[in-house]
Amino acid sequence: MYKWFIVLLLSSGVTFAHPLRLSLCEIEFYSKENLISVNLKLFLTDVNEALVFNPYSNELAFCQPNEHSDADKMLMEYLNRFFYVKFNRKKINFEIKKKKLNGEGENTALWVYLEKSVEGKFNSMEVKNAVFTDLFYDQNNIVYIHINEESKSIMLNKETSTYKLNF
Amino acid sequence: MKNKLLIITASFLFAVGCKNDKNQSKEDLIKRAYAIHDKVLTLDTHADTPLRMIEPGFDMSVRHDPKKTGSKVDYPRMKEGGLDAIFFAAFVAQDIRDDDGNGRAKSLCLQMIDSITTSIDRNSDKVGLALNPEDAYTLEKEGKHAIYIGIENGYPIGSDISNVELYYNKGVRYITLVHSSNNDLADSATDPHGTEHNGISDLGAKVIGEMNRLGIMVDVSHGNDSVFYDAIKMSKAPIIASHSNARAVTNHKRNFTDEMLKLIAKNRGVVQLTMLSNYLREAKPNVMRDSVLAIFRTNMKEVSEMNTDERDDYREKINLINKRYPDPSANVGHVVDHIDHIVKIAGIDHVGIGCDFDGGGGIDGVFDVSEIKNITVELVRRGYNEAQIEKIWGGNLLRVFREVQAYAKKAGNNSI
Numbered sequence: 001m002y003k004w005f006i007v008l009l010l011s012s013g014v015t016f017a018h019p020l021r022l023s024l025c026e027i028e029f030y031s032k033e034n035l036i037s038v039n040l041k042l043f044l045t046d047v048n049e050a051l052v053f054n055p056y057s058n059e060l061a062f063c064q065p066n067e068h069s070d071a072d073k074m075l076m077e078y079l080n081r082f083f084y085v086k087f088n089r090k091k092i093n094f095e096i097k098k099k100k101l102n103g104e105g106e107n108t109a110l111w112v113y114l115e116k117s118v119e120g121k122f123n124s125m126e127v128k129n130a131v132f133t134d135l136f137y138d139q140n141n142i143v144y145i146h147i148n149e150e151s152k153s154i155m156l157n158k159e160t161s162t163y164k165l166n167f
Numbered sequence: 168m169k170n171k172l173l174i175i176t177a178s179f180l181f182a183v184g185c186k187n188d189k190n191q192s193k194e195d196l197i198k199r200a201y202a203i204h205d206k207v208l209t210l211d212t213h214a215d216t217p218l219r220m221i222e223p224g225f226d227m228s229v230r231h232d233p234k235k236t237g238s239k240v241d242y243p244r245m246k247e248g249g250l251d252a253i254f255f256a257a258f259v260a261q262d263i264r265d266d267d268g269n270g271r272a273k274s275l276c277l278q279m280i281d282s283i284t285t286s287i288d289r290n291s292d293k294v295g296l297a298l299n300p301e302d303a304y305t306l307e308k309e310g311k312h313a314i315y316i317g318i319e320n321g322y323p324i325g326s327d328i329s330n331v332e333l334y335y336n337k338g339v340r341y342i343t344l345v346h347s348s349n350n351d352l353a354d355s356a357t358d359p360h361g362t363e364h365n366g367i368s369d370l371g372a373k374v375i376g377e378m379n380r381l382g383i384m385v386d387v388s389h390g391n392d393s394v395f396y397d398a399i400k401m402s403k404a405p406i407i408a409s410h411s412n413a414r415a416v417t418n419h420k421r422n423f424t425d426e427m428l429k430l431i432a433k434n435r436g437v438v439q440l441t442m443l444s445n446y447l448r449e450a451k452p453n454v455m456r457d458s459v460l461a462i463f464r465t466n467m468k469e470v471s472e473m474n475t476d477e478r479d480d481y482r483e484k485i486n487l488i489n490k491r492y493p494d495p496s497a498n499v500g501h502v503v504d505h506i507d508h509i510v511k512i513a514g515i516d517h518v519g520i521g522c523d524f525d526g527g528g529g530i531d532g533v534f535d536v537s538e539i540k541n542i543t544v545e546l547v548r549r550g551y552n553e554a555q556i557e558k559i560w561g562g563n564l565l566r567v568f569r570e571v572q573a574y575a576k577k578a579g580n581n582s583i
Contacts, residue, residue, distance in 0.1 A: 074471075139237075152278065
């Protein structure tokens with residue numbers, strides 16, 4: 001009973017999560033540079049919920065001086081389950097190059113910048129973006145794809161999580 | 168059968184929300200509300216449904232289950248809900264503000280617009296592209312839904328004002344100057360870095376001039392308060408807020424103060440009520456859910472020690488807790504509380520409806536477009552008559568649209 005009361009007290013200040021179940025992703029490829037980059041903009045509360053089961057946890061402390069030593073590893077493990085880019089049908093093993101926090105409160109976003117050099121003539125790209133569809137049935141992930149001078153926007157979600165572009 | 172279900176749902180909402188009225192039975196009131204709803208032109212000024220249209224394989228002619236897919240609008244549900252006209256907003260998220268970024272934004276915006284027109288072409292037996300206020304009535308008579316196009320976020324205009332005419336020629340009839348971050352035209356109400364232009368920039372002022380010249384409505388939703396005051400001063404025609412509420416009822420930066428509501432009345436503009444829970448009521452903590460989750464977490468294994476199967480198992484259990492104790496949503500009573508307030512402050516001629524379906528909009532009783540009749544039921548229950556409901560459901564917005572076009576015609580746009 002006492003434990004229950006303490007829990008009630010601690011949780012009474014919890015604020016509500018952002019109302020939009022949305023993430024943004026930009027994928028860029030320039031054939032001259034042979035480089036694929038990905039910029040993911042994710043709500044920090046969603047990242048925390050997905051990785052440590054608590055939207056308001058500061059355990060991983062992304063982009064803070066006390067960032068958890070396994071924060072990047074855990075983030076990549078999660079992304080590798082729910083996100084990929086295939087270049088010429090081969091899955092790219094991205095590395096996190098940069099991260100930053102943007103915004104405040106429940107609207108704070110974690111920007112994750114991934115990149116990888118690729119070789120060969122570009123023929124096809126396949127994208128999967130099902131991030132946070134394990135948390136929310138109505139999660140939507142907007143994906144902007146920029147290949148050389150051309151841009152395309154698509155929406156991926158639980159029902160439709162992959163998209164293939166042929167050139 | 169569907170109508171029966173709607174009446175049962177509406178009866179339930181009515182029973183929850185009303186005190187006994189001896190002169191009128193619940194069923195009579197609902198029937199009267201439905202009759203009004205069917206008779207007046209119903210127009211929703213803001214839906215982000217084009218985001219759905221760019222989902223591979225998404226078909227607007229098929230009915231989707233909102234509880235399974237999250238989708239809030241398709242053509243079968245527009246028919247069920249009795250929605251005659253809608254503005255589909257082409258939305259491009261704010262990104263880098265340089266020539267490359269602007270160029271990409273333009274390209275993405277044009278694709279979004281194309282996705283709307285393609286959907287209209289594919290469903291030409293059910294819907295039609297609407298460009299002028301009267302098109303909504305003409306299409307309604309033909310038994311079709313009117314599809315208007317807006318742009319949410321002026322970012323795709325970039326620094327090239329000629330793009331405004333390009334979008335006009337593509338069918339765009341309102342532009343929301345800014346979205347959740349500042350852009351080159353205006354300051355956002357929600358940019359974490361605060362104000363940048365102190366309202367609308369010089370470029371933004373020129374864009375408004377061009378919108379006035381062409382007959383595009385100036386939309387100040389998402390702008391900060393200074394954007395609202397600047398737009399009132401700069402625009403030669405009345406302005407709109409395609410999806411915003413009243414701040415005196417719910418204290419949110421996206422909502423309008425009473426002073427702003429009085430000014431929009433003076434401007435002959437209109438505020439379109441939106442169905443986002445956080446703009447409709449102050450959220451109360453979900454104490455039960457948070458308590459259960461807190462206990463669950465204290466008994467949880469260290470995350471770093473979990474294997475994938477264990478993680479999936481924990482995820483499933485947490486999802487079940489969230490499902491069992493959902494956040495209490497706003498309801499149709501909150502919507503009409505805002506309408507009542509705007510009517511009291513600005514008058515019946517300056518309020519309308521812009522649900523923001525597929526952009527976060529959707530509440531108890533108006534979860535998707537198929538349930539919008541419940542707004543009319545609540546309006547009737549509170550004593551609004553048919554003429555007033557006609558104004559709220561589209562008459563006011565179309566009056567502003569006519570004034571915007573009348574100014575443009577006077578300014579030399581002969582294409583109207």
